[in-house]
Amino acid sequence: MFEQKTVIITGAAQGMGRAIAKHFAKAKANVVVADIEENGQTLVNQLIEEGYSAIFVKTDVRSEQQIKQLIHTAATQFNGLHVIINNAGKGNWQSPLTLSLDEWDDVVNTNLRSVFLCAREAVHYMKEGGAIINMASTRAFMSEPHSESYAATKAGIIGLTHALASSLSAYNITVNAISPGWIETGDYSELRDIDHKQHFSNRVGTPDDIARACFYLANPLNNFVTGTNLTIDGGMTKKMLYEE
Numbered sequence: 001m002f003e004q005k006t007v008i009i010t011g012a013a014q015g016m017g018r019a020i021a022k023h024f025a026k027a028k029a030n031v032v033v034a035d036i037e038e039n040g041q042t043l044v045n046q047l048i049e050e051g052y053s054a055i056f057v058k059t060d061v062r063s064e065q066q067i068k069q070l071i072h073t074a075a076t077q078f079n080g081l082h083v084i085i086n087n088a089g090k091g092n093w094q095s096p097l098t099l100s101l102d103e104w105d106d107v108v109n110t111n112l113r114s115v116f117l118c119a120r121e122a123v124h125y126m127k128e129g130g131a132i133i134n135m136a137s138t139r140a141f142m143s144e145p146h147s148e149s150y151a152a153t154k155a156g157i158i159g160l161t162h163a164l165a166s167s168l169s170a171y172n173i174t175v176n177a178i179s180p181g182w183i184e185t186g187d188y189s190e191l192r193d194i195d196h197k198q199h200f201s202n203r204v205g206t207p208d209d210i211a212r213a214c215f216y217l218a219n220p221l222n223n224f225v226t227g228t229n230l231t232i233d234g235g236m237t238k239k240m241l242y243e244e
Contacts, residue, residue: 001219003028006078008070010061010118011088013040015185016135019207020085020214025052027215030078034059034070035088053078061088061114062106068121075125083218084122086115086157087135091150104149111153112160119164119175129172131218134161135210136177138233154179158229165227174226176217180210181233200235 007024011017013035025031025047031054033040040056047054055077059070075081089111092103115134122132139147140154158177165175183205184191196203213232216222231237 001027001221002083002215004030004078005082006030006032006074006080007083007085007218008032008034008074008081008118008122009085009087010034010059010070010114013037013043016180016183016207016210017085017087018043020087020211021054022047023208023211023215024083025050025054029053029083031055032057032070032074032077034061036060061118062109064117067114067117071118071121071125080127081122081125081130082128083131083133084118085133085135085214085218086118088114089135089153091147093146093150095146096148099149107149108153111150112156115157115160116164119168123168123171123173126171126173129220129223130174131220132164132168132173132175133214133217134175134177136161136179136229138179138181138231138237140179140229142237161229162227169226172223174217174223176226177229178210178213178217179229179231179233181205181231181236183207183210183232198236198239199233200239203234205232205234 007029009017009021012021012033021031033044033056044054044056057070057073059066092107119132134157136157137154139151140158143151161177
């Protein structure tokens with residue numbers, strides 16, 4: 001399905017982005033690993049050694065110029081662009097009473113503005129349509145203390161997603177969001193039984209769960225799905241909680 005298709009994944013050097021990049025590479029896509037961290041090149045080297053097609057483009061997604069360069073490089077290198085997965089993100093977990101405006105703007109520019117910029121630039125290269133997938137979070141609709149900047153950006157991504165789906169429908173581009181819940185990117189074997197059992201699914205999520213969802217939303221056969229947010233959280237946001 002994705003053979004010779006060009007897929008950009010931002011924030012792909014580690015965690016969920018890394019898993020997504022590996023899945024698309026194994027599906028024979030041309031994978032573009034975009035990250036501010038140099039270890040994105042290490043991932044690309046591994047993929048190439050395994051016989052897959054991949055390049056690394058060092059990208060600070062807060063920079064409009066670097067995003068323009070990323071999109072242009074990917075489309076030029078592989079003669080087109082078909083899928084972009086806006087996965088790059090960060091949080092700043094401190095009290096709203098001490099969070100500075102610069103710190104607020106840093107999270108907003110990394111998580112939310114970058115999604116708009118990537119979508120805006122990608123349209124020019126998706127000549128035959130395509131798919132844009134934006135990584136939101138269950139924290140868009142439920143919170144813990146000191147998560148204001150992160151929650152605001154993730155809620156913004158969901159709103160931006162359905163707005164873009166409307167605007168870009170004329171170009172045959174689907175735009176969807178994914179809201180992961182607890183996705184363990186560390187040592188899965190160290191999780192406790194209670195960590196798993198608190199989920200309806202009876203397990204904590206893995207990056208592979210998110211990668212498979214990206215496959216679904218990127219598949220052009222599923223182009224009736226657009227403007228939506230897919231929650232992947234093992235049922236946690238549907239769980240009624242009362243103190244006993």
